[in-house]
Amino acid sequence: MCETCKVLVEENYQTIRKASLKYTSRFVETNDLINTVVIKFLNWKKNKQDANQPISINLNFFYKITKNAAIDAISPDTVNFEEEIEAYETNGNKTEIHQNLIAKTKFSSAETHALVVRYLEVLDENEKDAFLSIVTEETVEDFQKRNNIDNYHQALKRRRRAFQKAQSRLTNNGENVISIRSREGL
Amino acid sequence: MGTILLNIEKLNDFFINPDVSNSWENSLIKEFIERAFLIGKDKTIEDVFEKDLGLITLQFDHYEFFKLSKNKKAVQFFNNYIQKKEDLDDVLFDLAENNYYEFLWLYNDNYTPPIEKPYLEVSANELELNENRDSFFTSINMKQEERSTEVAKIIAEIDKKIEFANQILNQLKLKRNLGEDNLLNENVKDLIQAQIYRMMIDGVNEKDIKNWESLLSDASRQIEGASQFFEEDYNRTADYFQRTLEDLQKLRDDIINLDFSDFEGDTNLYSNINERYEDEFSMVMNNMSSSSYDLEEDEPETVEETLDRLTRKLNLTINKDIFVNTFAMNRFFEYYNDIRTFKSDISPIIGEWKE
Numbered sequence: 081m082c083e084t085c086k087v088l089v090e091e092n093y094q095t096i097r098k099a100s101l102k103y104t105s106r107f108v109e110t111n112d113l114i115n116t117v118v119i120k121f122l123n124w125k126k127n128k129q130d131a132n133q134p135i136s137i138n139l140n141f142f143y144k145i146t147k148n149a150a151i152d153a154i155s156p157d158t159v160n161f162e163e164e165i166e167a168y169e170t171n172g173n174k175t176e177i178h179q180n181l182i183a184k185t186k187f188s189s190a191e192t193h194a195l196v197v198r199y200l201e202v203l204d205e206n207e208k209d210a211f212l213s214i215v216t217e218e219t220v221e222d223f224q225k226r227n228n229i230d231n232y233h234q235a236l237k238r239r240r241r242a243f244q245k246a247q248s249r250l251t252n253n254g255e256n257v258i259s260i261r262s263r264e265g266l
Numbered sequence: 267m268g269t270i271l272l273n274i275e276k277l278n279d280f281f282i283n284p285d286v287s288n289s290w291e292n293s294l295i296k297e298f299i300e301r302a303f304l305i306g307k308d309k310t311i312e313d314v315f316e317k318d319l320g321l322i323t324l325q326f327d328h329y330e331f332f333k334l335s336k337n338k339k340a341v342q343f344f345n346n347y348i349q350k351k352e353d354l355d356d357v358l359f360d361l362a363e364n365n366y367y368e369f370l371w372l373y374n375d376n377y378t379p380p381i382e383k384p385y386l387e388v389s390a391n392e393l394e395l396n397e398n399r400d401s402f403f404t405s406i407n408m409k410q411e412e413r414s415t416e417v418a419k420i421i422a423e424i425d426k427k428i429e430f431a432n433q434i435l436n437q438l439k440l441k442r443n444l445g446e447d448n449l450l451n452e453n454v455k456d457l458i459q460a461q462i463y464r465m466m467i468d469g470v471n472e473k474d475i476k477n478w479e480s481l482l483s484d485a486s487r488q489i490e491g492a493s494q495f496f497e498e499d500y501n502r503t504a505d506y507f508q509r510t511l512e513d514l515q516k517l518r519d520d521i522i523n524l525d526f527s528d529f530e531g532d533t534n535l536y537s538n539i540n541e542r543y544e545d546e547f548s549m550v551m552n553n554m555s556s557s558s559y560d561l562e563e564d565e566p567e568t569v570e571e572t573l574d575r576l577t578r579k580l581n582l583t584i585n586k587d588i589f590v591n592t593f594a595m596n597r598f599f600e601y602y603n604d605i606r607t608f609k610s611d612i613s614p615i616i617g618e619w620k621e
């Protein structure tokens with residue numbers, strides 16, 4: 081079954097990273113959330129397969145898992161997730177391939193993670209989502225559909241406002257003040 | 267309340283102190299400026315500079331007005347204003363994010379800034395020139411006319427090449443995915459995926475499913491390899507023509523901005539530059555003629571039709587006077603540059619995947 085897992089994670093790891101950045105800002109926190117999301121996904125997939133149900137992943141799938149995981153992480157009662165971890169470790173799901181997929185989905189360096197976070201730090205959750213959507217070339221139509229926005233113009237406006245907010249903080253007289261190339265932001 | 271003779275100096279004063287609370291003049295000036303900022307969206311040049319002037323008499327044309335986009339205070343005023351007129355800002359952002367090359371092509375094709383020619387200011391007491399001076403200026407004027415004609419020819423030639431490079435970039439952009447769907451086996455992969463799901467539901471034994479998953483993995487690898495090839499091929503070609511276009515535009519600006527009154531300069535300068543570009547451009551064009559890009563023209567759209575098409579998703583309209591609205595155009599270019607910079611910083615981090 082692992083080939084399908086590999087394909088699905090490779091197709092969606094960028095979405096998992098972006099969704100995790102909506103709710104976290106510290107390197108360890110983001111990677112913990114990514115870890116949780118991938119484990120939840122692997123458990124969900126195994127359950128589907130065990131029940132002979134089709135596996136269907138829509139645009140919003142990983143955003144929903146991530147949001148729920150982020151809420152679980154800050155609530156005092158995290159029994160559900162502990163059960164999921166236990167299930168992952170005992171039901172034969174914890175394989176080397178799966179562990180490897182989790183590791184590769186995490187951010188590899190605290191430094192590059194910090195640079196992305198610097199771009200996002202003045203933005204709220206929805207604005208982070210809109211900004212990351214633009215800079216990773218998600219289409220306006222997909223962004224609109226994923227967020228249940230009524231029309232293209234409203235979706236575009238949300239993206240433009242988020243971009244402008246980041247832009248006004250990040251640029252000074254046309255110069256990008258925290259460009260990755262200058263590394264001055266660190 | 268009388269009429270206002272509005273000149274550039276008064277506009278500059280207004281931008282320094284745009285207080286309208288105690289001045290009816292400033293209120294009228296503000297209204298005029300705000301109408302001018304909407305040229306290209308809800309207004310045309312004619313609407314603002316010929317009609318609806320009310321009590322204002324203008325002592326400048328639209329070209330002089332839009333040169334104020336170099337004035338920081340004026341830009342600041344525009345930026346504050348456009349926050350209240352979000353539709354215009356939305357159009358500019360959408361064009362920068364999603365239709366940059368096509369809109370840029372239209373802009374280059376439809377907007378040529380007037381060449382500013384230097385002139386000699388002569389005061390009243392200098393009008394009685396002696397014969398020598400007169401002859402000196404006559405000589406200068408003759409040389410200047412000769413030089414202007416030569417420069418105009420070069421500019422015209424560069425413009426042709428800019429148009430052609432733009433056309434190729436536009437074609438590349440529009441036809442980027444042409445045929446790729448037939449070459450990529452995305453649909454084959456989807457069919458295999460569906461087959462695996464069916465087998466899972468039917469309870470087929472695990473060994474058969476694993477065999478199909480192995481085939482799915484092969485199909486994914488093939489798609490990845492082919493996509494990477496197309497992406498690199500496209501990027502390499504597009505980058506080359508973008509650079510060529512920028513070089514040509516810089517060359518054009520440099521020639522226009524040269525000080526024409528410097529007659530001691532190298533008379534072969536322009537022809538040397540032109541020859542160099544002639545050679546480089548010919549080489550590129552020869553290479554392109556043997557490439558696979560199809561440059562056949564469809565029935566051409568008018569500028570208005572193209573602008574309507576580019577803004578249809580937003581359900582907004584703009585008119586071709588947008589190209590002279592340098593406040594709006596500068597914002598469009600600024601959006602594009604910042605989007606590109608942020609993408610190049612963030613995208614590699616989000617997309618990093620170590621095998």
